[in-house]
Amino acid sequence: MHQNAIIDTVEHDHSSPPPLLQGRNRKDIPERLRSVPPTAPEAAELGPGSWALTLAPRLAQFAAVARHEHVTRAAHELGMPQPTLSRALVRLEDDLGVALFARHGRTLSLTPAGRAFRAAAERALTDLERATETVRADADPAAGKVAFGFLHTLGSETVPGLIRTFRADHPGIRFQLVQNYGEAMIERLRAGDLDLCLTSPVPDYPDLVARRLDEQKLRLVVPDDHPLAGRKRIRLAEAAGELFVTLEPGYGLRRITDALCAEAGFTPRIAFEGEEAETLRGLVAAGLGVALLPPPAVPRPGVAELSVTAPRAVREIGVAWLDGRVDTPPVTAFKKFLLSRRGALLS
Numbered sequence: 001m002h003q004n005a006i007i008d009t010v011e012h013d014h015s016s017p018p019p020l021l022q023g024r025n026r027k028d029i030p031e032r033l034r035s036v037p038p039t040a041p042e043a044a045e046l047g048p049g050s051w052a053l054t055l056a057p058r059l060a061q062f063a064a065v066a067r068h069e070h071v072t073r074a075a076h077e078l079g080m081p082q083p084t085l086s087r088a089l090v091r092l093e094d095d096l097g098v099a100l101f102a103r104h105g106r107t108l109s110l111t112p113a114g115r116a117f118r119a120a121a122e123r124a125l126t127d128l129e130r131a132t133e134t135v136r137a138d139a140d141p142a143a144g145k146v147a148f149g150f151l152h153t154l155g156s157e158t159v160p161g162l163i164r165t166f167r168a169d170h171p172g173i174r175f176q177l178v179q180n181y182g183e184a185m186i187e188r189l190r191a192g193d194l195d196l197c198l199t200s201p202v203p204d205y206p207d208l209v210a211r212r213l214d215e216q217k218l219r220l221v222v223p224d225d226h227p228l229a230g231r232k233r234i235r236l237a238e239a240a241g242e243l244f245v246t247l248e249p250g251y252g253l254r255r256i257t258d259a260l261c262a263e264a265g266f267t268p269r270i271a272f273e274g275e276e277a278e279t280l281r282g283l284v285a286a287g288l289g290v291a292l293l294p295p296p297a298v299p300r301p302g303v304a305e306l307s308v309t310a311p312r313a314v315r316e317i318g319v320a321w322l323d324g325r326v327d328t329p330p331v332t333a334f335k336k337f338l339l340s341r342r343g344a345l346l347s
Contacts, residue, residue, distance in 0.1 A: 058092050059121045061085055062100065066118045069108050143172035144330035149185040149197035150177070151252070153277045154317070156297040158346060159198070166337050173330045181275075182252040189322050195331040196338070198345075200252045202318030210320040213338065214345035216294045218256070218313040219305040221280075223287045229304035236292075236308050240266035243289040245280045248273045256315050257292045263311040317345060 064074040065085070075082040093100055100114035110118060138145040150159050163175060178185065178194060185197040189208065202210050220239055222228050228238070244261075246268070247254040254273075261268045271289040274280050278300070280291045285302030292313065295305070319338045321327075327335065338345075 058088055059125055061088050062092060063118065063121050063125055065089060065101070065108065066110055066114065066121075069110070070106065071108065072106065139328040139330070140172075141329035141333075142170075143174065144328055145174045145176060146330050146334045147176040147178070147193060147195045148334070149180055149188060149194045149199075151182065151199060151317075152179050152275075153253070153294050154198055155179050162338070162341070162345075166334060170330070170333055173333070181247075181250060183250055186320070189320065192322075192325075195325075195327065196319055196321050196335060198317060198319055198338075200315045200317045201256065202316050203320050207323055208320050209323050210318050211339060211342070212316050212318045213342050215314045215316050216346055218260075218292045218294055218308065218315060220308055220313075221284045221291045221293050221303050221305050223284055223290075224302055224304050225287070226290070226304065228306065231304075231306055233309050234306045235310045236260060236264040236313065237266065237310075239290055240264070242269075243271035244268040245272040245274065245283045245289040245291045246270055247277070247280070248275060251275075253277070253293075253315065260292065260308075260311055260313055 061074070061078060061080075064077050065071055068074045068077070071086050071089070072082050075085040078085065089101065096117075098113045098117075099111050100117055101108040102111055137143065148159075159177070167173065178188060178197075180188070182199040182201070182203070185194060185199055186203055186205070186208070188194040189197060198213075200216075202212050204210065220228075220234055220236065222242075228234060240261075244257070246257050257268065272280075272283050274283065277293050278296065280293060281296065281300045281303055283289060284291050285300065292308070293305075294315065319335070321335065
C-alpha cells in the first residue's frame with residue numbers, strides 16, 4: 001500500500017492468535033491514543049451508592065484545583081464560578097470523609113491523601129479522554145474505522161481491490177481486517193467485533209441481515225497427471241470414486257462440497273482436511289486427492305482445473321451485519337459501496 005495505510009489489523013485463523021499484520025500508519029493515530037491497552041478493564045458496578053457515580057462529575061474539578069493549588073485559577077480554567085468550585089471541593093471532602101487539601105489563605109496544597117487521590121483521578125480522566133477520542137475517531141465520517149471480515153479465499157485479490165476502489169472516494173477511512181471462516185465471523189458480528197463481513201454461504205439467521213452480492217464458480221481440481229486432467233468439463237458424479245481433500249467441517253466451502261456431492265449421488269471419501277484453499281491445491285498437486293475449489297488468484301502449477309457441468313457448482317457470496325446495529329458514517333458508506341457491487345463483486 002502507499003500513502004496512508006488502510007489496515008489497522010489483519011487477523012487470520014479461527015482461534016485467537018496474535019495478528020499476522022500490523023499495518024496501521026502511526027500518522028493516522030492521535031499521539032494520546034497510541035498506548036491505549038487492547039483489553040478492556042473489568043466493568044465497574046455503578047449501582048446506588050457507587051463511588052464512581054458519586055465522584056465522576058467532580059474528578060475534573062478536583063484535578064484542576066490540584067494542578068493549580070488555587071481555586072480561583074482552577075475555576076477560570078474550568079469556566080465556572082469560584083464559589084461553586086469551592087463548595088464542590090468541600091462536598092467532595094465531606095463525602096470521602098478525608099481532607100484532600102490543606103488551606104493557606106487563597107492557596108491550597110495537597111495532603112498525603114490528596115496526592116494519592118490525585119494520581120487515581122488523573123488516570124481515570126486520562127482513560128476517559130482516550131476512550132472518548134477513540135470512539136469519536138472511529139466514527140469520523142472522513143477518517144473513521146470499519147471492522148471488516150472476509151473469507152480467506154477472498155483475501156488475495158477481491159478484498160484489496162474492493163478497498164482500493166472504495167478509498168478512491170474515501171481516502172481517510174481506516175480498516176480493521178479479519179480473515180476467518182464463515183461461522184467464526186458470524187460470532188464476531190454478534191460479539192460486536194465486526195461491522196460487516198463477506199461470507200459464503202449467505203447466512204440466514206434471524207439476528208442478522210444478509211444480502212447476496214455475487215456467485216463464484218467452483219472447479220474440480222485434479223493433479224496434472226490424473227486421467228481426468230485432459231478434460232475441460234466433467235460431471236461431478238464422474239469423481240465419485242476419487243479421494244477428496246476438503247476444508248474442515250464448519251467451513252462454508254466444506255458444506256457446499258458435501259451438498260454438491262450429495263446432489264451428484266455420492267458421499268465424498270475424505271483423504272485430508274485443511275483450513276485454506278491454496279493448501280488444498282498443494283495437496284492436490286502432490287497427488288493426494290481432488291478438490292472442489294474457487295478459481296485461484298494465480299494459476300497453480302501441478303494441477304488441472306475442470307469446469308463442473310452438473311450439478312451447478314457455485315457458491316454464493318454475500319455481506320452480513322447484525323440486525324438493529326447503529327452504523328457509524330464510515331460503516332454506512334462502506335456498506336452502501338458493497339451493496340452497489342451486487343453482481344460485480346468478483347470482477
